[in-house]
Amino acid sequence: MKMKRNLINSKSKYFVFLHIELLILSLSGVCSKLAAQNEFLSFKFIFWYALVLANLGVYAIVWQQIIKHLPLTTAYANKAVGIAWGILWGVIFFHEQISWNMIVGAIIVIAGVVMVVKSDE
Numbered sequence: 483m484k485m486k487r488n489l490i491n492s493k494s495k496y497f498v499f500l501h502i503e504l505l506i507l508s509l510s511g512v513c514s515k516l517a518a519q520n521e522f523l524s525f526k527f528i529f530w531y532a533l534v535l536a537n538l539g540v541y542a543i544v545w546q547q548i549i550k551h552l553p554l555t556t557a558y559a560n561k562a563v564g565i566a567w568g569i570l571w572g573v574i575f576f577h578e579q580i581s582w583n584m585i586v587g588a589i590i591v592i593a594g595v596v597m598v599v600k601s602d603e
Contacts, residue, residue: 496551508567510537559598
């Protein structure tokens, strides 16, 4: 019983790490869009693009650690949550409007992720 609880706690810890990593990874899209708004090879372009590359480098290292501890299907299915983060970042950073289609789509994606994760338990 105690071993099962420790396994669940360990899995939960890596699940939280996964979602923190996905949140940070989603910010690379923001940095990419900010880079694209500047003149090619200007200081601001290089700054934002360097953040994208650094973000992806950290992502690659952390991702390897996460998939050691979580089922691959769970980890990959959760990557779809980035769609919801993208909607949020669009509103916060770029003052984009949220449509009902976007909300419904995000709900469908999150429901699908929950279904896949529940089936892995």
